Amino acid sequence: MKSAVLTGEHFINGDVACAEGALASGCRFFAGYPITPATEIAETMSERMPQVGGIYIQMEDEMASMNAILGASSAGVKSMTATSGPGFSLMMENFGLGLMMEIPCVLVNIQRGGPSTGLPTIVGQQDMMQARWGSHGDYEVIALSPYSPQEMFDFTIKAFNLSEKYRLPVLVMADEVVGHMTEKVIIPDENEIKLVKRKKPKGPAEKYWMYKADADLVPAMASAGEGYKVIATGLTHDERGYPAMNAEAQEKLIKRLCDKILLNKEDIVEVMEYETGDAEVIVLAYGSPARSAMSAVKMARKEKIKAGLFRLITVWPFCEEQVFSLSKKARVIIVPEINNGQIVREVERAIKGKAKVISLPRLARIHTPQDILNVIREVEK
Amino acid sequence: MKQSEVHPMDKLIRSDRMPHIWCSGCGLGTNFSCFLAALDSSGLDLDLCVIVSGIGCAGRASGYTNIDSYHTTHGRAIPFATGLKLANPKLVVTVFSGDGDLFAIGGNHFIHAARRNIDINIICINNFNYGMTGGQFGSTTPLKAKTTTSPYGNFEHPFNLAHVASASGAVYVARWTSLHVRRLVTSIEEALLKKGFTFIEIISPCPTNYGRRNQLGDGLQEMRYYKEHSVIRHGIDPKDAGLSFNGEIIVGKFVDIDKPTFLDNQPNLSKVEHKP
Numbered sequence: 001m002k003s004a005v006l007t008g009e010h011f012i013n014g015d016v017a018c019a020e021g022a023l024a025s026g027c028r029f030f031a032g033y034p035i036t037p038a039t040e041i042a043e044t045m046s047e048r049m050p051q052v053g054g055i056y057i058q059m060e061d062e063m064a065s066m067n068a069i070l071g072a073s074s075a076g077v078k079s080m081t082a083t084s085g086p087g088f089s090l091m092m093e094n095f096g097l098g099l100m101m102e103i104p105c106v107l108v109n110i111q112r113g114g115p116s117t118g119l120p121t122i123v124g125q126q127d128m129m130q131a132r133w134g135s136h137g138d139y140e141v142i143a144l145s146p147y148s149p150q151e152m153f154d155f156t157i158k159a160f161n162l163s164e165k166y167r168l169p170v171l172v173m174a175d176e177v178v179g180h181m182t183e184k185v186i187i188p189d190e191n192e193i194k195l196v197k198r199k200k201p202k203g204p205a206e207k208y209w210m211y212k213a214d215a216d217l218v219p220a221m222a223s224a225g226e227g228y229k230v231i232a233t234g235l236t237h238d239e240r241g242y243p244a245m246n247a248e249a250q251e252k253l254i255k256r257l258c259d260k261i262l263l264n265k266e267d268i269v270e271v272m273e274y275e276t277g278d279a280e281v282i283v284l285a286y287g288s289p290a291r292s293a294m295s296a297v298k299m300a301r302k303e304k305i306k307a308g309l310f311r312l313i314t315v316w317p318f319c320e321e322q323v324f325s326l327s328k329k330a331r332v333i334i335v336p337e338i339n340n341g342q343i344v345r346e347v348e349r350a351i352k353g354k355a356k357v358i359s360l361p362r363l364a365r366i367h368t369p370q371d372i373l374n375v376i377r378e379v380e381k
Numbered sequence: 382m383k384q385s386e387v388h389p390m391d392k393l394i395r396s397d398r399m400p401h402i403w404c405s406g407c408g409l410g411t412n413f414s415c416f417l418a419a420l421d422s423s424g425l426d427l428d429l430c431v432i433v434s435g436i437g438c439a440g441r442a443s444g445y446t447n448i449d450s451y452h453t454t455h456g457r458a459i460p461f462a463t464g465l466k467l468a469n470p471k472l473v474v475t476v477f478s479g480d481g482d483l484f485a486i487g488g489n490h491f492i493h494a495a496r497r498n499i500d501i502n503i504i505c506i507n508n509f510n511y512g513m514t515g516g517q518f519g520s521t522t523p524l525k526a527k528t529t530t531s532p533y534g535n536f537e538h539p540f541n542l543a544h545v546a547s548a549s550g551a552v553y554v555a556r557w558t559s560l561h562v563r564r565l566v567t568s569i570e571e572a573l574l575k576k577g578f579t580f581i582e583i584i585s586p587c588p589t590n591y592g593r594r595n596q597l598g599d600g601l602q603e604m605r606y607y608k609e610h611s612v613i614r615h616g617i618d619p620k621d622a623g624l625s626f627n628g629e630i631i632v633g634k635f636v637d638i639d640k641p642t643f644l645d646n647q648p649n650l651s652k653v654e655h656k657p
Contacts, residue, residue, distance in 0.1 A: 002650075028468075029464065029467065029468050031460075031464065050647065050648045050649075050650045051650050055467045055468070055647075057463070057467060057497075057643075059460060059463075059493070060489050060490060060493040061489065063456075063457060063460070064457070064459075064460035064463075064489075064490050064493070065460075067453065067454070067457040067460035067461045067464065068460045068461070068463050068464035068467075069464060070453075070461055070464060071433075071451070071460065071461040071462060071463060071464025071465040071466075071468070072464035072465065072467060072468035073464070073468075074451060074461075074464070074465055074468075075464070075465045075466075075468035075469040075472060076468065076469065077468035077469070079464065079468070093454055093457075094453075094454055094457060096454075097453060097454050097457075101451075223469075224431045224449040224451075224465055224469065224472055225428065225429050225431070225449065225469050225471060225472050226428070227428040228449070229447055229448060229449060229450075230449040230450065230451070231395070231444055231450050232450070232451050232452065233443075233444060233451075233452035234452060234453060234454055235452065242398065242444070243444065243452075
């Protein structure tokens with residue numbers, strides 16, 4: 001049997017790195033539907049899963065793909081699906097089921113331009129708000145934003161770990177540039193990869209309640225076939241998992257589903273800061289535009305402009321406290337995104353008017369460093 | 382509890398969930414009992430048996446069953462069940478749901494799971510309408526039947542579910558009515574023990590909605606109708622087993638074949654080398 005962890009240096013694209021990251025996380029079930037620019041993830045999985053004793057299944061659509069991974073994870077197997085905009089829309093229905101049933105798994109979105117069929121092979125970051133609000137109802141999500149093939153590997157592992165720890169589907173919100181970019185990816189030794197496993201019930205099966213949370217607000221999860229007589233439903237339910245059609249049950253459940261993320265933000269949220277210490281102009285970016293932003297900041301520093309980069313690694317939950325604290329030094333926050341301005345709204349909300357926020361939207365193309373540098377120079381005048 | 386107060390199926394029911402939501406005269410209680418009886422008599426390890434359902438009246442059965450149970454989204458029980466089965470092949474996975482759930486919103490999932498021969502069992506309660514939402518017509522409603530959204534009589538051709546199942550690749554196809562309890566129990570038991578994608582359709586009364594709007598009488602009268610109009614035709618080609626508004630109801634075991642499942646056909650690449 002071929003190793004699941006291909007330790008060593010590789011020259012691979014972000015999609016392939018993502019698939020390898022999943023395998024290194026112990027993912028042994030992949031269900032998907034072909035869609036550009038996420039296809040290479042499915043192709044890699046179809047080749048690799050049989051090598052490691054896992055299952056690759058090509059479903060009839062993305063609704064089925066999302067449901068199949070929820071089913072597989074319910075049987076105790078780490079599972080993943082990958083898609084792009086149109087498929088992401090279809091997955092939203094059962095992303096909600098995963099949030100409601102609290103089933104760990106990973107959903108990767110290699111974003112392209114939309115709406116509708118949009119731009120199948122051209123970059124976009126237009127699904128960032130859909131990631132947050134795309135399924136109906138109130139909830140909190142975890143979404144990561146990689147900006148290199150190496151991070152496609154690393155963050156897929158991180159996504160699995162967060163999903164197992166907090167019992168929910170976790171989103172990897174990559175974009176086409178990162179998915180199709182080929183770079184050096186270092187896959188570490190298997191024993192250097194830290195994996196988190198979901199909390200399992202300890203007491204007798206008769207006393208097990210599927211949704212009775214511990215102090216960390218996360219309930220232990222029994223798998224099908226373990227004798228715990230699991231009862232799970234997409235209906236609002238009580239701690240036993242029994243449907244409960246009333247306001248008290250709804251408030252209690254939704255509050256816990258949100259709080260298990262919000263009260264653990266310190267553990268979940270990760271950002272990367274470069275030269276922000278004394279920065280008066282900060283570029284706040286995520287995904288592929290953050291690469292251009294990094295170059296722009298370095299160029300600005302050479303021109304003695306006090307510029308810095310604040311990169312969102314975790315986009316959701318949004319790190320509003322950290323963003324607000326940027327306003328202590330920075331006069332201006334520039335937000336380049338490959339959309340019409342989505343996360344910039346969160347930045348404006350977080351900054352509470354204490355700094356000027358400039359949206360730098362682009363559609364269907366990545367900002368060049370010069371694009372961003374020009375704005376930095378402009379605000380520096 | 383006194384012995385006389387213990388129902389023989391109590392061990393298989395979450396009795397603290399009772400009373401159930403089903404209307405009086407509905408066939409679901411009987412159909413559900415048949416499923417439980419078959420589970421009981423199958424000799425299967427109940428810890429490995431899983432019930433999955435979608436949305437609708439029939440979908441509530443999962444939450445009443447005292448085994449691992451998953452009540453999923455509308456139409457999506459089959460892909461969820463597919464994930465469960467492929468992730469742990471030891472599980473015996475049964476989807477218990479309604480005709481609207483499995484064949485309208487979930488129709489695509491049904492035909493593809495059958496095509497792949499995923500080793501799961503589908504029990505479809507066909508009451509010819511969407512009961513839970515108040516009785517609208519669906520993909521199984523016979524021509525001319527009245528429902529809340531076909532006030533002039535249904536003018537859409539219905540599916541012949543047994544034919545759909547057979548044509549899609551199911552290895553076991555049977556149809557019974559809620560009246561045929563012993564034959565139904567035998568069929569469900571056969572399906573539970575059979576390898577591959579099995580399909581059992583249960584024609585079931587919905588006196589509250591479908592029955593009332595079509596002057597079929599109460600649940601008991603619908604059962605009488607089944608008694609008078611059912612014809613057992615084992616082995617008949619399912620394409621000839623279509624149903625009509627007031628015609629005969631062909632029941633029986635139509636298909637019972639063997640072929641490799643999705644898991645049987647998995648590649649064994651234990652020696653393949655891979656270079657990314």
